[in-house]
Amino acid sequence: MTPPETTATTEADSAPTITFAELGLSDDVMTALKEVGYEHPSAIQAATIPTLLNGRDVVGLAQTGTGKTAAFALPILSRLDLAQKTPQALVLAPTRELALQVCEAFEKYASAMRGVHVLPVYGGQAYGVQLSALRRGVHIVVGTPGRIMDHLDKGTLDLSELKYLVLDEADEMLKMGFAEDVETILADTPDDKQVALFSATMPAAIRRISKQYLNDPDEITVKTKTTTSVNTTQRYLMVSYPQKVDALTRILEVENFEGMIVFVRTKNETETLAEKLRARGYSAQAINGDVAQVQRERTVEQLKSGALDILVATDVAARGLDVERISHVINYDIPIDTESYVHRIGRTGRAGRSGDAISFVTPRERRLLDAIERATRQPLTQMQLPSVDDVNATRLSRFDDAITEALQNAELMSVFRDVIGHYVEHHDVPEADVAAALAVVSQGGTPLLLTKDDLRPPRENRPERDARSGDDRGERQPRRSREGQSALVPYRIEVGRRHRVEPRQIVGALANEGGLSRDDFGAIKIMPDFSIVELPASLSSETMRKLESTRISGQLISLQLDRGPRGKRPARDGDDRPARKPRY
Numbered sequence: 132m133t134p135p136e137t138t139a140t141t142e143a144d145s146a147p148t149i150t151f152a153e154l155g156l157s158d159d160v161m162t163a164l165k166e167v168g169y170e171h172p173s174a175i176q177a178a179t180i181p182t183l184l185n186g187r188d189v190v191g192l193a194q195t196g197t198g199k200t201a202a203f204a205l206p207i208l209s210r211l212d213l214a215q216k217t218p219q220a221l222v223l224a225p226t227r228e229l230a231l232q233v234c235e236a237f238e239k240y241a242s243a244m245r246g247v248h249v250l251p252v253y254g255g256q257a258y259g260v261q262l263s264a265l266r267r268g269v270h271i272v273v274g275t276p277g278r279i280m281d282h283l284d285k286g287t288l289d290l291s292e293l294k295y296l297v298l299d300e301a302d303e304m305l306k307m308g309f310a311e312d313v314e315t316i317l318a319d320t321p322d323d324k325q326v327a328l329f330s331a332t333m334p335a336a337i338r339r340i341s342k343q344y345l346n347d348p349d350e351i352t353v354k355t356k357t358t359t360s361v362n363t364t365q366r367y368l369m370v371s372y373p374q375k376v377d378a379l380t381r382i383l384e385v386e387n388f389e390g391m392i393v394f395v396r397t398k399n400e401t402e403t404l405a406e407k408l409r410a411r412g413y414s415a416q417a418i419n420g421d422v423a424q425v426q427r428e429r430t431v432e433q434l435k436s437g438a439l440d441i442l443v444a445t446d447v448a449a450r451g452l453d454v455e456r457i458s459h460v461i462n463y464d465i466p467i468d469t470e471s472y473v474h475r476i477g478r479t480g481r482a483g484r485s486g487d488a489i490s491f492v493t494p495r496e497r498r499l500l501d502a503i504e505r506a507t508r509q510p511l512t513q514m515q516l517p518s519v520d521d522v523n524a525t526r527l528s529r530f531d532d533a534i535t536e537a538l539q540n541a542e543l544m545s546v547f548r549d550v551i552g553h554y555v556e557h558h559d560v561p562e563a564d565v566a567a568a569l570a571v572v573s574q575g576g577t578p579l580l581l582t583k584d585d586l587r588p589p590r591e592n593r594p595e596r597d598a599r600s601g602d603d604r605g606e607r608q609p610r611r612s613r614e615g616q617s618a619l620v621p622y623r624i625e626v627g628r629r630h631r632v633e634p635r636q637i638v639g640a641l642a643n644e645g646g647l648s649r650d651d652f653g654a655i656k657i658m659p660d661f662s663i664v665e666l667p668a669s670l671s672s673e674t675m676r677k678l679e680s681t682r683i684s685g686q687l688i689s690l691q692l693d694r695g696p697r698g699k700r701p702a703r704d705g706d707d708r709p710a711r712k713p714r715y
Contacts, residue, residue, distance in 0.1 A: 216268030307639025420646005
């Protein structure tokens with residue numbers, strides 16, 4: 132397509148006053164919106180929906196959490212031809228979590244329409260499920276670029292009659308190395324399709340794609356004063372690394388939370404921390420890139436239903452999570468970039484609800500806190516570690532509430548009055564003493580109130596500070612020697628400089644497909660025809676299988692352990708020294 136030199140630009144008001152009924156959506160879609168209680172569109176929805184319904188291409192610039200999914204899903208469903216069995220709409224998303232979230236949204240908005248078929252297509256899921264659904268016929272496909280490309284290469288996905296194509300979080304897809312895949316998909320689909328591109332930022336690459344593949348798009352920008360929700364209270368706690376578990380336990384004691392996500396940097400830490408929380412009596416589970424999709428979906432459902440209260444997760448595993456119960460987000464490990472921070476705390480304070488975000492900051496991480504405050508233009512409030520008195524006050528308050536609730540049960544109260552009366556009559560003990568004895572019995576093996584010996588202030592457990600260095604020696608642990616974390620060893624991938632790859636593309640693609648975090652990566656050396664990437668020596672066979680079939684810049688990377696030109700050994704597990712870089 133050859134678009135004109137200029138594009139229309141619309142600045143969406145941050146507080147639209149119109150209703151969905153005024154936007155021109157179909158009756159079935161309006162019925163579904165009424166069932167879920169939606170009345171007023173968000174700024175991006177109010178500006179985008181009429182434009183898409185009129186058939187124009189759209190470039191939407193808006194942050195996460197502004198309602199982008201409904202902005203493109205509602206007009207697509209309103210114009211869907213249920214008689215056509217080949218895919219009419221394709222939505223590209225950077226991660227499987229976001230793809231699943233978008234699918235759920237389509238299904239919710241199509242609840243009043245009969246026979247709408249939506250298919251998620253992403254890496255890590257068996258091909259058989261996807262192939263069966265495609266043979267039966269689907270109307271809407273939502274997938275990650277890599278898996279969509281695989282289906283196109285195999286000839287199992289027919290996009291010849293595609294009418295609508297959406298690029299969701301386009302800037303994130305480019306960062307993860309999907310630029311070439313996205314452009315290939317755009318070029319191989321019908322020229323007369325309608326395209327909607329949504330992005331939080333407008334880098335040069337996004338601008339180029341917009342000019343080349345979109346036809347006279349209306350550029351819609353949602354003005355936001357900050358990148359984080361005003362409904363979310365943001366706090367931080369200065370704490371040393373060895374004190375984090377103790378600090379988290381105290382916070383769980385005093386915070387009135389409904390559902391919570393605790394973010395950590397590594398997959399191993401999710402399992403370790405979840406186990407420690409369960410040992411302390413909390414309902415906690417871990418999700419990370421190694422967790423099977425079926426188990427992940429079961430865990431998320433438990434969180435939604437209230438059967439689970441705490442989810443310990445990595446950034447990659449939590450992408451796309453949308454659970455209304457989440458009242459608190461804890462950054463157990465503060466993220467090393469501001470975008471991750473915004474995505475993390477965006478899991479709470481959604482749909483007008485209030486939320487709380489608490490970040491643990493070690494002395495060495497103060498600069499990361501400063502960077503977050505500058506980027507979000509919101510200062511975080513420092514909080515103090517809850518004291519023993521704070522914990523006891525909360526426990527007493529909850530005990531009072533339990534007594535008040537019991538007093539409302541007249542039938543049981545009558546029975547136990549007789550029990551107490553019988554004891555008083557036969558043992559000549561005051562009723563107040565009997566009530567106190569019953570409280571002792573009810574607490575079991577866990578005392579209701581704590582003493583200073585039960586929960587010591589953090590400095591009593593903190594290693595001595597080295598006055599000369601001004602550093603906290605308790606934190607001086609080699610990264611690869613922390614609990615559960617293995618050494619890094621070199622792997623070879625079949626993409627290099629001639630494929631125009633950069634380290635960030637390699638990290639993005641491997642992290643997405645293999646469920647890895649930034650902390651799982653070591654040195655990256657890019658050669659003319661291949662690259663060497665340091666990854667954990669303990670990669671599971673399932674993760675290896677996923678990574679072997681990963682594509683970067685359209686190229687199959689064929690990941691394998693690198694032995695070097697002379698079979699140099701990888702670093703030993705637990706060795707604090709960096710693995711040697713092969714010479715080529």
